[in-house]
Amino acid sequence: STSGDDSGGGDGGSDDLTPVSLQLQWLPQGQFAGYYAALDQGFFEEEGLDVEIIPSGGDIVPQDALVAGDVDYAIAWVPKALGSIEAGANITDIAQIFQRSGTLQVAWADSGIETVADFEGKRIGSWGFGNEWEIFAAMAAEGLDSTSVEIITQDFNMNAFLEGDIDAAQAMTYNEYAQLLESTDPDTGELYQPEDFSVIDYNEAGGAMLQDAIWADTERLESDEEYQETTVAFLKAVIKGWAYAASDPEAAADITINEGSGWGLTHELWMVNETNKLIWPSDNGIGIIDEEAWNSTVEGALSATNESGASLITEEPPSTAYTNEWIQMAHDELEGDDIDLTGADFEPIEVELTEGGE
Amino acid sequence: MTLHNPSVKSVQTTDAVVATGVSKVFDAAGVTALDGVDLVVRAGEFVSLIGPSGCGKSTLLRLIADLDEPSGGTLQIFGKSAKQARIDQDYGIAFQQAGLLPWRTVAANIELPLELHGFPKAQRADRSRELLDLVGLSDFGQRYPDELSGGMQQRIAIARALAEKPNLLLMDEPFGALDEMTRERMQTELTRICAETGAAVVFVTHSIPEAVFLSDRVVVMSPRPGRIETVVPMALGPAHERGDQIREDPTFFSMVTAVREALHQGAPARGTDNR
Amino acid sequence: MTLHNPSVKSVQTTDAVVATGVSKVFDAAGVTALDGVDLVVRAGEFVSLIGPSGCGKSTLLRLIADLDEPSGGTLQIFGKSAKQARIDQDYGIAFQQAGLLPWRTVAANIELPLELHGFPKAQRADRSRELLDLVGLSDFGQRYPDELSGGMQQRIAIARALAEKPNLLLMDEPFGALDEMTRERMQTELTRICAETGAAVVFVTHSIPEAVFLSDRVVVMSPRPGRIETVVPMALGPAHERGDQIREDPTFFSMVTAVREALHQGAPARGTDNR
Amino acid sequence: MTAPSALDAPPAVRPARGRGTSPRANLMRIGLGAAALLGIAVVWELYKWLGPSDGLVIGEARLLPRTSDLAMPHIPDMLTRLFEPVTRADGSPPLWLEVANAAAVTLGIAAVGWLLGLIVGLALSLVMVRWRLAESSLMPWIVLSQTVPLIAFAPVVRSWGSRIEIGAFEWQDWMSVALIASYLAFFPIAIGALRGLQSPTAMHNDLMKSYAAGWWATLIKLRLPASVPYLLPALRLGAANAVVGAIVAEVSTGLRGGIGRMIVQYAGQASGDPAKSWGPIFGAIILGLLAAGSVALIGGGLRNYRRAEVSA
Amino acid sequence: MSARSRDTLVRAGAPVALGVFVLVAWQLIVTVGEIDDYLLPSPLSIAGQVVEFWPSLVAAVGSTGLNALIGLVVGSVVGVGIALLASLSRVVDYLSAPLVAGLAVVPIVALAPVLNTMFGADSETGRRTIAGLAVFVPVFINTLRGLRQTAPVHRDLMRSYAAKPGQVVRVLTIPAARPYIFTGIRIASSLAVISALVAEYFGGPRGGLGSLISSSAATSAYARAWAYVVGGIVLGLLFFVVTSALERLVTPSAAFPHGTTDSTTRTSSTSSTNLSNTAPRKELT
Numbered sequence A: 001s002t003s004g005d006d007s008g009g010g011d012g013g014s015d016d017l018t019p020v021s022l023q024l025q026w027l028p029q030g031q032f033a034g035y036y037a038a039l040d041q042g043f044f045e046e047e048g049l050d051v052e053i054i055p056s057g058g059d060i061v062p063q064d065a066l067v068a069g070d071v072d073y074a075i076a077w078v079p080k081a082l083g084s085i086e087a088g089a090n091i092t093d094i095a096q097i098f099q100r101s102g103t104l105q106v107a108w109a110d111s112g113i114e115t116v117a118d119f120e121g122k123r124i125g126s127w128g129f130g131n132e133w134e135i136f137a138a139m140a141a142e143g144l145d146s147t148s149v150e151i152i153t154q155d156f157n158m159n160a161f162l163e164g165d166i167d168a169a170q171a172m173t174y175n176e177y178a179q180l181l182e183s184t185d186p187d188t189g190e191l192y193q194p195e196d197f198s199v200i201d202y203n204e205a206g207g208a209m210l211q212d213a214i215w216a217d218t219e220r221l222e223s224d225e226e227y228q229e230t231t232v233a234f235l236k237a238v239i240k241g242w243a244y245a246a247s248d249p250e251a252a253a254d255i256t257i258n259e260g261s262g263w264g265l266t267h268e269l270w271m272v273n274e275t276n277k278l279i280w281p282s283d284n285g286i287g288i289i290d291e292e293a294w295n296s297t298v299e300g301a302l303s304a305t306n307e308s309g310a311s312l313i314t315e316e317p318p319s320t321a322y323t324n325e326w327i328q329m330a331h332d333e334l335e336g337d338d339i340d341l342t343g344a345d346f347e348p349i350e351v352e353l354t355e356g357g358e
Numbered sequence B, C: 001m002t003l004h005n006p007s008v009k010s011v012q013t014t015d016a017v018v019a020t021g022v023s024k025v026f027d028a029a030g031v032t033a034l035d036g037v038d039l040v041v042r043a044g045e046f047v048s049l050i051g052p053s054g055c056g057k058s059t060l061l062r063l064i065a066d067l068d069e070p071s072g073g074t075l076q077i078f079g080k081s082a083k084q085a086r087i088d089q090d091y092g093i094a095f096q097q098a099g100l101l102p103w104r105t106v107a108a109n110i111e112l113p114l115e116l117h118g119f120p121k122a123q124r125a126d127r128s129r130e131l132l133d134l135v136g137l138s139d140f141g142q143r144y145p146d147e148l149s150g151g152m153q154q155r156i157a158i159a160r161a162l163a164e165k166p167n168l169l170l171m172d173e174p175f176g177a178l179d180e181m182t183r184e185r186m187q188t189e190l191t192r193i194c195a196e197t198g199a200a201v202v203f204v205t206h207s208i209p210e211a212v213f214l215s216d217r218v219v220v221m222s223p224r225p226g227r228i229e230t231v232v233p234m235a236l237g238p239a240h241e242r243g244d245q246i247r248e249d250p251t252f253f254s255m256v257t258a259v260r261e262a263l264h265q266g267a268p269a270r271g272t273d274n275r
Numbered sequence D: 001m002t003a004p005s006a007l008d009a010p011p012a013v014r015p016a017r018g019r020g021t022s023p024r025a026n027l028m029r030i031g032l033g034a035a036a037l038l039g040i041a042v043v044w045e046l047y048k049w050l051g052p053s054d055g056l057v058i059g060e061a062r063l064l065p066r067t068s069d070l071a072m073p074h075i076p077d078m079l080t081r082l083f084e085p086v087t088r089a090d091g092s093p094p095l096w097l098e099v100a101n102a103a104a105v106t107l108g109i110a111a112v113g114w115l116l117g118l119i120v121g122l123a124l125s126l127v128m129v130r131w132r133l134a135e136s137s138l139m140p141w142i143v144l145s146q147t148v149p150l151i152a153f154a155p156v157v158r159s160w161g162s163r164i165e166i167g168a169f170e171w172q173d174w175m176s177v178a179l180i181a182s183y184l185a186f187f188p189i190a191i192g193a194l195r196g197l198q199s200p201t202a203m204h205n206d207l208m209k210s211y212a213a214g215w216w217a218t219l220i221k222l223r224l225p226a227s228v229p230y231l232l233p234a235l236r237l238g239a240a241n242a243v244v245g246a247i248v249a250e251v252s253t254g255l256r257g258g259i260g261r262m263i264v265q266y267a268g269q270a271s272g273d274p275a276k277s278w279g280p281i282f283g284a285i286i287l288g289l290l291a292a293g294s295v296a297l298i299g300g301g302l303r304n305y306r307r308a309e310v311s312a
Numbered sequence E: 001m002s003a004r005s006r007d008t009l010v011r012a013g014a015p016v017a018l019g020v021f022v023l024v025a026w027q028l029i030v031t032v033g034e035i036d037d038y039l040l041p042s043p044l045s046i047a048g049q050v051v052e053f054w055p056s057l058v059a060a061v062g063s064t065g066l067n068a069l070i071g072l073v074v075g076s077v078v079g080v081g082i083a084l085l086a087s088l089s090r091v092v093d094y095l096s097a098p099l100v101a102g103l104a105v106v107p108i109v110a111l112a113p114v115l116n117t118m119f120g121a122d123s124e125t126g127r128r129t130i131a132g133l134a135v136f137v138p139v140f141i142n143t144l145r146g147l148r149q150t151a152p153v154h155r156d157l158m159r160s161y162a163a164k165p166g167q168v169v170r171v172l173t174i175p176a177a178r179p180y181i182f183t184g185i186r187i188a189s190s191l192a193v194i195s196a197l198v199a200e201y202f203g204g205p206r207g208g209l210g211s212l213i214s215s216s217a218a219t220s221a222y223a224r225a226w227a228y229v230v231g232g233i234v235l236g237l238l239f240f241v242v243t244s245a246l247e248r249l250v251t252p253s254a255a256f257p258h259g260t261t262d263s264t265t266r267t268s269s270t271s272s273t274n275l276s277n278t279a280p281r282k283e284l285t
């Protein structure tokens, strides 16, 4: 890489940086610690990139922003992006950052909901906005019809579950599950404990789909050499960022808080730590797309239908939907550096949650 | 309940209206609208109130109708208090605006006071038919007010005022909004109706010929504070004999002149009042 | 630009209005409002139009003002087409409602036509002062219309109609909304103003005494379709000499009678028209 | 989601002279207004105290809310929360300051949307006044436009907008929000302006015709001034609508910095910090009042054009 | 007569013509410009989605429509009720005036998240409350205005009849206010639909139009999202048309139009006695 030479030039170097924008799929928070760490620690700059990270939220669709040309890369869950691809979006998964799904379905320990099969006739929470497909895929795997449950849109907090409006709430390991553990049990006056809940992990229950991935514009990838170069440089910096987050989660949490994450300190730390667990260890190396996991995601997307009878996709996605070409090049270029690309030694830390996550 | 109890209403020996030293001050506006008004209207008599705008004609009429309360003096309607007379429905009233309820048919409008006082349906229908005949609009009972001309609406309003056969009719410029020819026709009709019902009338108007044509006596008022300036007695013969030809009679013109002069005496010199 | 070009406007030898066989049909409503109306109004002459409601008085006035177009016949205003006369501002017009713009001061209201025709500010101010003097409201120039009584507003409307010194004044029941006494005062004032300006006037009214008091000739119209029934010439002497006392004059009464009879001849018998 | 109701009837006539305008009556008005606010607070706390903890559920529907602190925080808690720091991080500003900043951002965007709505609304009303055919063909669609859920547009507007780049001008995300705000704001303004421009009576139009005044002269001297009493309430409603539009569009386009985003963000934290999520809601309420209030100030400057309201 | 019917033809035809023109132009642009459905779905592909998802569309319209309807009914009843109280008691008037003025300019949807927590995410009550609050404001304002429409001459008449307060309300106040009440309800109708729909974006049971629009858009299925938007438009239109018809029914001058200019129906030019026109004429129709 030539980036080292460029930045050696001094302060005026920023003129030579390639501007790059990255669209997140939610608000700034520990989930995106690696990208913010790369920004904060100057990894992007080292690679000759001037990166702007654009947060999202609500019903903004990152892959649409990518297709529209607003941004150069976007973070999106694979199933949602598959839907967009079938609708006509020409995008490619260039790095599968999360190797595992972080989605849980949480019920009360005494609710009798232990498996997806127990969903039948229950009020099942989901956030909507396309986050519901794992539930439908898991149910489809169990032979359950989507109309056999009542799907209720959750707010992005756990009030509905805590108040008993829904029997099983959708929760990310790194966020909503922590919110539960940060809440006080009115009966005991103490925080809820993991044993108070019955947790269904879609990785085990089936239906799990690939989540946070980096998407790029297919056409530009094929024809635009500059973009190709930028892509590799970008991926390298991202890898460094996530490696940093793995090695120093406290610092990474501080970075995202400073970037405007509204969470409390312990909650943020928990989030970074749990996110790390979804990434590391990464047997094939960070970002490499595992064909088996990809195929099972596609299979789930094909089989799931929502309550209006719509399915996520109706045919196999095109071969351009993912490629390991660029992430592999990034790996190759980083080979010499002192970075553990598989996270073989990764050890998560222990985070003690406090009331309200503060 | 019967519409007409002759023993109570028909044999009227007392005067219709007796006002003694009546005055009215509108506190909020600080206006003295009436000051020491004395007036007697005998049963069956037709009295017109005339005077410049703002002299208190409407105010006096509203006091008689107990729509407002006097600040001083006493009022007797057929020997009772104004309030009692209102509750007993001793008078009927009509305004410059016909004030028909647009969502009711003409007949239902006429029947409104009867309905409010609990007369049975059949009796109400009879009475409204009778009154429609009286005002010459028999065919219009099932129409709605906005299908009628202004003159027709005003006739309905008069019919409504007559619904309970009152012995006193209070009218505040009832023909003020009509055109001259319609107005003359309505005047002739009113004399006929009054002759038929024998009711006393207190009639507010701005038109001298109208006052002269209709009245037994014309009360001329002066403005600010409203006082009775003069009372000009008329002499055009009994009401039911007055026809259109009277309007071209020299007596008629001389009475018009008499009222004009009474009016101008009380009025301020030209130029000071800019109304 | 000058307000008054004597060579063009003052020396009027042609007639103010010449209507020949004018008719007006409202297609949408299928109403024949006017049918074959012939009328000549000489320069400086005061002509009143009188007739029952709906006989087409306003329609005729609007045709003269080129606010509507005749369906047949021809109209000449000072020898030009009605449209040209409107564009040349040969007439001033006033309606029953004063129609002042509430957001403009009285003076600004009077100046409105001058402003629209691009007169310079100073000249406008002079003229409005002059006109306020003429209608006796010099102190009220900076007031707003809602601070004035109805009669005062109407005087302002007349002043506005006179702003460009028109040789023809068109007035549609300008005093219709005023009370009798104010009305008489306004009539006297109008005769004075007309005498001072020498303009011809076409005046629509419902009031016979008003028509008689003001006019050189009274045009009596008959309804449906509107036609000129009779033209009654008046003879009360020159306008500026007419005072209030004339209203009590026998000649006055005889003319009132003459107009009344002309009017009733054309009107249908009582009862058939229910207005 | 506010009503164009004030547009449906002619401008309100001020209360008759001598009634309700005395200083005492005004004092009573203000006093009772404050009492009403206090009353709501009291009812809230009373219900929280006395109401069934799980609310009133009849059949399937919960007719009365739950009373837990999660669902209904104490009003003093909501208020004191405003003065506590947003997060525990060092140097975190108090909540009210954060809310105020967000409100200012939204207010700015709403103001742009309102201006845009004003321009579009006025233009539409002028076209409709000028051509009857335009009125009859446009009017139903203008009415229809307000039955379209604007959220459906938000992502579309944003993605279309992002494709716009003319010279130095580049479409910003906040412009999409302002555009959507104007979509709500233009409606009452167009309707109110149309009614106002059509308010001169036939007599006034005749008068202008008799002066041989052209369409533009009539517009400027007669129609525009006459429309003021109708336009002012319309502008006020437009402002309120612009605020609603800005908030909803912020949510759905994911624009950060404004109050809409903050509502969603803090709602996400409501499990641990229920009082916090009320902060931006208070902010939104103040925002609406502020927007409508500042338009009302314009009315003060146009007093002379509203005389008809008094004298009519 | 022919001129009149031509006029109504133009009035009814012009908007339809404009609508058809826009639709055709839209379709042409998409077809000729070969614009991908992904960027701008064409009317035809939206129509295709409407057909394909018809059952769920109908169900969604039903679910959102029910919320809107309940909000409309409850909000109207409460609005009319409180307006009645405010017209009778000055204290209620002064108490409610600032609250309603505030409610009129406050973004009610901002309350959606907290209402969902208060009433429960599995309950439609929060959404219905939002719709009801949105409806309440215009209904209250219009009703109160209507209740104050009684002409002084009518009040004087009632007094002269020594009518009891209850009689006055029944015979005069309510009938005079009726057109205003229904005007308020008509205005509120589309607000009810939009509010109910927007509230779905903030949580609660799925299956309504709002949640389906957002979940369709989340996977870029824009044609399907638009199909549900069309459902929303149809629903709003339905509410609007029905309430407009109700309004026409109770407005006297509309119920008995001056069909002719026959002399008997035309009041004299000097008369201002025609009180039937006190009913509000609407700008929206």
Ligand SMILES: Nc1ncnc2c1ncn2[C@@H]1O[C@H](COP(=O)(O)OP(=O)(O)OP(=O)(O)O)[C@@H](O)[C@H]1O
Pocket (backbone or CB within 6 Å): B026, B029, B031, B032, B033, B051, B052, B053, B054, B055, B056, B057, B058, B059, B060, C179
């Ligand atoms: N409700 C009121 N409050 C305050 N002042 C009033 C009220 N009603 C009437 N006035 C005043 O009392 C005076 C007399 O009014 P009134 O209406 O009786 O006059 P009028 O003779 O009927 O006039 P007009 O001929 O114009 O009808 C006027 O100066 C008027 O301003």
Ligand SMILES: Nc1ncnc2c1ncn2[C@@H]1O[C@H](COP(=O)(O)OP(=O)(O)OP(=O)(O)O)[C@@H](O)[C@H]1O
Pocket (backbone or CB within 6 Å): B179, C026, C029, C031, C032, C033, C051, C052, C053, C054, C055, C056, C057, C058, C059, C060, E261, E266, E268, E269, E270
């Ligand atoms: N714009 C119009 N469209 C249809 N018919 C009209 C129109 N203007 C007037 N008419 C009809 O033409 C006839 C004459 O109306 P016009 O207003 O000239 O009467 P008028 O003599 O001024 O009556 P009034 O004394 O009531 O003012 C009436 O029958 C009226 O219905």
Ligand SMILES: [Mg+2]
Pocket (backbone or CB within 6 Å): B057, B058, B059, B172
């Ligand atoms: Mg009076």
Ligand SMILES: [Mg+2]
Pocket (backbone or CB within 6 Å): C057, C058, C059, C172, E269
């Ligand atoms: Mg006329």
